[in-house]
Amino acid sequence: MSRRVLSVILVVTLAAVFCVAFQVSSLAATVLKVGATPVPHAEVLRVVQPLLAKQGIELRIIEFTDYVQPNLALASGDLDANYFQHIPYLEQFSADHRLNLTYTAKVHIEPMAVFSAKHKNLADLKRGAQIAIPNDPTNGGRALLLLESAGLIKLASGVGLTATPFDIVSNPLNLRIVELEAAQLPRSLSDVDAAVINGNYALEAGLSVLRDALFIETADSPYVNVLAVRKGDTNPALDKLAEVLASQEVKDFILKTYNGAVVPAF
Incomplete structure (x- = not known):
């Protein structure tokens, strides 16, 4: 086999490897790791999983049973977002621990x-x-x-x-x-x-x-549970997540499932 043919084969092989690597990288970029407490937050996220999948986004739900680790994991980059807390808690926790966190979607209220x-x-x-x-x-x-x-x-x-x-x-x-x-x-x-x-x-x-x-608590409670993210994170998949969390499918699920114990905030 001539050197020219070998060179062509090598180039084609490298191109194929590069293409596969690029595709894998692209797929990895669409994975979102979101922390949540089991009820109702993880349950709501499971409703949006198939909605995001249709848009090429894989939602991985990481469950927590406390109010501390989800924010620390988000700030460290172990999570892309979390969904478990209301705005006053997020703001107070971020200030106390000097975390650069904010929120996007306002999803629901849980009356205390x-x-x-x-x-x-x-x-x-x-x-x-x-x-x-x-x-x-x-x-x-x-x-x-x-x-x-x-x-x-x-x-x-x-x-x-x-x-x-x-x-x-x-x-x-x-x-x-x-x-x-x-x-x-x-x-x-x-x-x-x-x-x-x-x-x-x-x-x-x-x-x-x-x-x-x-x-x-009365229905006008200001303690809206939100999707928290790192400030400055421009991942477009997070925008898609915020959109589906405010979808009619999520609203219908909340109203049907929780009988007033969880109230949509949108």
Whole structure:
């Protein structure tokens, strides 16, 4: 075989290898790794998986059971986005940990509510009753604001979402506030008189906001759950993800599946 023929074969072979490598690289660029808590966030993401697949985007869902690691993993580049938190929590966590994160799609609201395994009404609470709330800053403040709305406590003027138990200025029943990791709150119901539980953890525990809650956040709650991304990330696949998260298919799924415990925000 002549050198010329060998050269042609070599060029063709290299071109084929390059083409395959380019195709593999292109496919890899369409993979999105998104962190989410199991309910309802991962469930919603599974609805959008086939919608993204039609556009050539593979959505890989990485499930987390806490409120800390998803943001750290996003900031480090281990994730392309996450979907588990509301805007105040994202902003507070980013500031506290000096993370360069932002959000795109506003997807849904999960009303926070008071649950109890020992009482049927808030009026049944006795003096010194133990009330468990989330121990992270924004959700803890949100829980205290809910207890204030329920008439159980009064907070110092203007503290808002930054409220802590030290900001309680009136506590007629001398309620004892117990701060726990948000994910542990449903399991605490047998140990405390009541707990203020985030919607996603209530759902995971089989609790119904409409059936089981003693007191619920109003429908105008500002705590919209969002798709979080790194600031400056221009990946067009993230834009596609934001679009499908605000689709009619997602809205219909939320309304049909969660019976008021999760409310579309679009």
